[in-house]
Amino acid sequence: MPKFEYAPAPESRSVVSLRESYGLFIDGAFTDTVDGRPFKTISPATEEVLAEVTEAGPSDVDRAVTAARKAYDQTWSRMPGTERAKYLFRVARLVQERSRELAVLESLDNGKPIKESRDVDIPLVAAHFFYHAGWADKLEFAGYGPSPRPIGVAGQVIPWNFPLLMLAWKIAPALACGNTVVLKPAETTPLTALAFAEICQQADLPPGVVNIVTGAGETGRALVEHPGIDKVAFTGSTEVGKQIARACRRTHKRNTLELGGKAANIVFEDAAMDQAVEGIVNGIFFNQGHVCCAGSRLLVQESVYDEVIASLRRRLSTLRLGDPLDKNTDVGAINSAAQLAKIRELSDVGEAEGAERWSPPCELPARGFWFPPTIFTGVTQAHRIAREEIFGPVLSVLTFRTPAEAVEKANNTPYGLSAGVWTEKGSLILWMASRLRAGVVWANTFNRFDPTSPFGGYKESGYGREGGRHGLEAYLDV
């Protein structure tokens, strides 16, 4: 029994008013499905049914694309940038006004701690809309020619790990550049996207500019393969990303893909150790490790290995796992039964392959999907847990002796989304950053996001950038 037992401090659910069932958001209104069917979305922390939502069928997707096309041709692509900006600013402010509700809803549907949805996800959502609102009337200065044109209708498919944030990453730049969108949220986390549809209504966004079709893989396929879209933007698994890239081949469709990762978080012996340990924890246990750029491979310089592992274990023992709505929760629920099964399978493989598994003493709730923070030591490059994306709170620890060896190991992966470098030596940071083949290299920090900074991958982590001036290219005809 700990001396200082923090009493439950749950964020109130009363700010959220859920409907019993949701239709599809097409042409500015919620409509019933034509050829789809209902399915339920649950809270992964309790398995409680939150609402019934609609799996859109091919005709629904077709209606949505038609609405988007009409809005593109008649309204949005012709509207001056200054006017588009006004709508985006309005959306950003509405997100801020409803931030508490959106945070609670996100934590309910996704399982992530309220601390993260409240302090990271939702503020970044607003920031992305504000940032891109600023670009809408300044596109001629973005470096893509004097009068860059939009592409047309974008079909966007997003994952469940940062539901509303990924929506913002997709919708904000698309709209700023003059495109219209049909967006499909992940099947396990549709609720904040539907709340966003209400925000579009509140903002008086012209009908058809944003369409939200909920559903699973089949709906996504119908959207991606629809001949009426000009651009596919996808964030998700590398496996699906490859299918999408194949589907877009020999069509007029452009595509940008933001896929998996197996990032190296590299700790040198001269690192600011307490902050490096925080960075390791944040790198892999933030959002239960459901982060494509998670620092899932820890590379520690051998001379400080024992010290780092001891500090890490001590720090992990203070992590608070439990009710996502409790303001003191550090680690929430795994998003789905399927994801939990995958994490368990790969962890078992890690053990079977001879790595040493460790978790802090940690009581898991009886209902819902939970996995304790886990560290594997004695991992080598040949282990599956050092190569495959686990997408869960599981850290593989490897060692290195020299900077060159660290670079070699960090780059020795089919992925290349992010990397972290921890050292007090500035010149070493620059030396590493120029050699690491990763879209983002963090120095003495990890998992920091900002709308002004381009994000995207090398190799099987995908192509195209989101955010910053570079991110506009994905939505301009250049």
Place this chain on the structure above:
Amino acid sequence: MSITLEGARDLRGFLHGLPGVDRVGAEARAAMLAGRSIKTTAKQWALDLAISMIDLTTLEGQDTPGKVRALCAKGRQPDPADPTAPHVAAICVYSDLARVAAQEVAGRGIHVASVATSFPSGRASLDVKLADVRYAVAEGADEVDMVIDRGAFLAGNYDLVYSEIVAVREACGEAHLKVILETGELATYDNVRRASWLAMLAGADFIKTSTGKVSPAATLPVTMVMLEAVRDFRAAHGRQVGVKPAGGIRTAKDAIRYLVLVNETAGEDWLDPDWFRLGASSLLNDLLMQRTRMKTGHYEGPDYFTLD
């Protein structure tokens, strides 16, 4: 962490070999912990613990025996309306008033802390500083709050700072030694970590942030760095050293944030008046006000709490 003095060629080499502190990361961590939400039973427990950790302090040129007697009365029984409120940890005064304080709290389990070594500047000869310490102890102080020579520290003269602390430690005899780093003058977290280790190696029983006469006084990130230092020092040397943030802690909310910081940095072994103190004066009434509200469900006005 495997830090020991053995093998270090000299103090400078050792202190500069300590891991650095990344300012951005440290402040982010402290801010995250400040966001912990402490409610209901946890809050009640924390309020009482915070009261029992206070070094109730008056360090003014205008202090008189009467003022100190009033402070001691407050320290013994902080809330006359509620005898279940715990007493404070210590009364902290200048050395010439230590005798008054010692008489007032004798037999009550309250310590008498006296500042010494030419507090707050520390700018005097070693002889004068040691005489100040011996006088404080002779007058009844069982805790001595000394200041380090910040000028010497910033000039890199670590041996001087170290030997002064060793000398003061000896002059203290049985009295506990708190070493004030005056972190507001040390400028960087790296310096705070080095000064913490320096003080602990020289024999400090407690390391303390500030005199309260310099701004900034105690801050959460500075205290966090010091808590990391005592944690690592115990792991390396097997000796536990206490921590005392002082100055600028005025509200119950602040105090609870410090307790969370202790709990999640050094660990619960430090959640005890023997190992963690809060140097404060006006904080006590806010803690009492919150305590009464937790019990009765409503706030009493400030006139219902005694001003000492």
